[in-house]
Amino acid sequence: MASLVEYNDKKIFEVKVKEMKSTLTTQISEEADLSGVIETVKQHVKDAKLPEIEVVRIRWDVLMDDVQWSGKNQQQNVNLALRQVKYNVILHDKAGANAQSCLLYTFCTSGKLELKLLYKVQVQCYEDTKLMKLFPEIVRSLYDQDVLAEDTILHWFRKGTNPKGRQSFVKALEPFVKWLEEEE
Numbered sequence: 001m002a003s004l005v006e007y008n009d010k011k012i013f014e015v016k017v018k019e020m021k022s023t024l025t026t027q028i029s030e031e032a033d034l035s036g037v038i039e040t041v042k043q044h045v046k047d048a049k050l051p052e053i054e055v056v057r058i059r060w061d062v063l064m065d066d067v068q069w070s071g072k073n074q075q076q077n078v079n080l081a082l083r084q085v086k087y088n089v090i091l092h093d094k095a096g097a098n099a100q101s102c103l104l105y106t107f108c109t110s111g112k113l114e115l116k117l118l119y120k121v122q123v124q125c126y127e128d129t130k131l132m133k134l135f136p137e138i139v140r141s142l143y144d145q146d147v148l149a150e151d152t153i154l155h156w157f158r159k160g161t162n163p164k165g166r167q168s169f170v171k172a173l174e175p176f177v178k179w180l181e182e183e184e
Contacts, residue, residue: 016048017058024062038106053116055107060120063104069130077130085141104147114152117142119162126165135165136172143176150180 023044027037045055067084069077108114121138125131131138142148157177160166 013048013050016044016050017054020044020048020050020055021058021062024058025065028062028066034103037103041103041107052107052109052113056104056113056117057120059103059107060117060124064124074130078134081131081134082137082141085138102145102147104142105145108147111149111152111155114148115156118148118152118156119160122156122160122162122166122169123164125169132165132168133172135169136176139173140176150183153177154180 020041023040024037027040041055041059044050045052063084064081067080069080104117108117118139121142122135125135125138139148139153143150143153153173154177157170157173160170
């Protein structure tokens with residue numbers, strides 16, 4: 001009986017995640033006011049009792065799902081993905097909000113959540129060959145937008161635990177990490 005309850009809870013959770021993803025996708029595509037999007041997300045989190053990490057994962061998925069991939073030109077795909085991260089990480093409201101209003105910034109409220117986002121980016125870049133070479137640029141863009149803190153990036157670089165593509169990503173991120181260490 002306990003396994004049946006657990007299975008049901010898992011299915012309900014999956015439905016609520018899917019609903020939130022759909023709502024967020026719709027609001028972003030309709031260029032809804034940022035404060036309204038944030039309130040909607042907070043309401044979904046409250047109603048569905050979603051952990052904060054799910055919000056961060058969902059936001060990242062919606063961001064990357066919004067890219068209009070070209071099946072033919074790999075360089076074009078690289079440019080599209082990078083532009084999506086650079087320009088759409090910040091979702092401006094009609095008053096021209098800054099990076100502080102970014103949805104990822106709003107919900108990445110701790111080093112732990114930032115690290116989970118970094119792992120999410122790592123796995124997605126590893127699993128999607130179109131994104132493999134983009135990992136350092138994505139990390140840099142998230143750092144520039146104040147979504148990822150310096151300490152989070154350095155922690156991932158030195159002690160990261162997710163093995164998917166780790167060695168190649170560490171090597172690719174090395175120049176950026178050296179720059180961060182020199183800035184300290």
